[in-house]
Amino acid sequence: MLEYDYPLFRPPAEANNVILQVTLGCSYNRCSFCSMYKTKSYQAKNMDEIKRDIETLAYSYPDATKVFLADGDALALPSEQLFTILKYLDEKFPKLRRVSTYASTQNLTEKSNKELEELCKSKLNLIYYGVETGSDVVLKKITKGVNQSEIIETLNKASHAGMKISATVILGIGGEKYSSLHVEESAKVINATTVTYLSTLQLGLEENAKENFYKHFEDFTMPNDEQLLHEQKNFLELLEPKSKTIFRSNHASNALHLKGNLPKDRDRLVDELAEAIHVGKSAFIPEMFRGF
Template sequence: MYVYPIYRPPSEATSLILQLTLGCSYNQCLFCSSFKNKPFHTRPYETIVQHIEQAQHFYPNPQRIFLADANVLCLQTADLLKYLALIKETFPHVERISSYGGPLDILRKSEDELRQIRAAGLDMLYMGVESGSAEVLKFVHKGVTPEEMIAAGQKVKRMGFTFSCMIISGLGGQEMWESHALGSARVISAINPDYFGLLTLIIDDVSPLRPFLADGSLNLLGPEEVMRELHTMVRHCQLDRCVFRANHASNYYSFKGVLNRDKDALLAEISAAIEHGVYRPESGRLQ
């Protein structure tokens, strides 16, 4: 009943995954090869009912459920509400239901629709901010400006979702690193999500960014440059009780803390990482 590949945030490692949609209905971000070989489909109602029944047979009592694939918020609100009702009925003791929520889908839904979705049991959203720099967002075809990203993020928070935002270290390369660091700090601060997750740019062999590397218009940051970019980003963040995690397999170094509370400690850790130059050995970002 699962159609691979499947992606989920690191914090959903123990969650039951229910696949309501396949692939990504947008699929244009240049850094993201996740679904480039998996055409987008919504699944028929009967297939979803069967999928939920089968999942319940193997995992009768999950604590957490993650709704895949890339953007279940692209579903019609009436359909999503129907699926959430079925999931809550099938798994009455589930403590948290979450999914990715891209900025375009969030902006497309009215506040009333998001409020209904939240009330129906979708507790948490993960939004790929990726960068807060206007030039980087445009370069990677994320489809929104920094102001639209902020509007999407603030809307999610107003509607009462637990909210996590992702930024990709190194996404602007050497050309745009400073704008990436400062813009990302500004956008994340304006949203003030509950969680701020950091990944590091991975370029695999089907990445749409490959041609930019080949023609020299994008030059990747090395580990020390990634750390310096992160230092600038964290220094400029103004956050209130935001859990910061850089624990994805792509990261050169693992950091965690609560911002702004632990800002000085985090900055000191990043400086120490630069000084000692010891980075995760498995961190081959260019595959």
């Protein structure tokens, strides 16, 4: 039985896949809205321990085809270590098709094009990437440590290397004041890149993140559900993805669950949002059934 270091986070889409912890925490850990890894200091796990974990997982799930590398940004590991891990995974899971991880702009900047291509060929072929917002004003206020052009550049770098990207935009992250800017600039990022999966979730601030968040974002006021659905509708209306993009808004935080393929289903999704806004609160998922 594998002993994980908690808290342990993984994307909803990885719920049925093997989770292998190769790092602990997040190498950046300074986004003001995020409290996921505040109880952990970033560190790489020891390679012998990782290999033992792979053996244990392979024994329990010999037919697994997909493995998610945790924690917050396993792509922060030096490429040589990642290659060792990927090679061992391939040896121990004969049916392995996909390895995925969370990845940041910083991680992707540090890797060369060649390294990303080789990682992708070694089956690390899906990254989960928190765009959060495309607005430079908002990115600064949430202390994301990157700007819009760096986000576009690194997303394109990953997709040119052959990696699939699952990108997330956070509804409400600009507050009421920067809502339009957030939506317009986030759509610009998606339209300038090639993402395979796109999801929107609603901002939820944990108690232990609030003080730091408001310190950097003094003029922030939290939009209500209706405003967030308007934001989402405006965002969808501005999207012109370069290729087919699978859109999901089914995170536990969302007031309304949506799914479809863009651009094909955009009008239907916009209509569903308009209908929910028209009906009001009774059309939204009750808050008691939601979480962040």
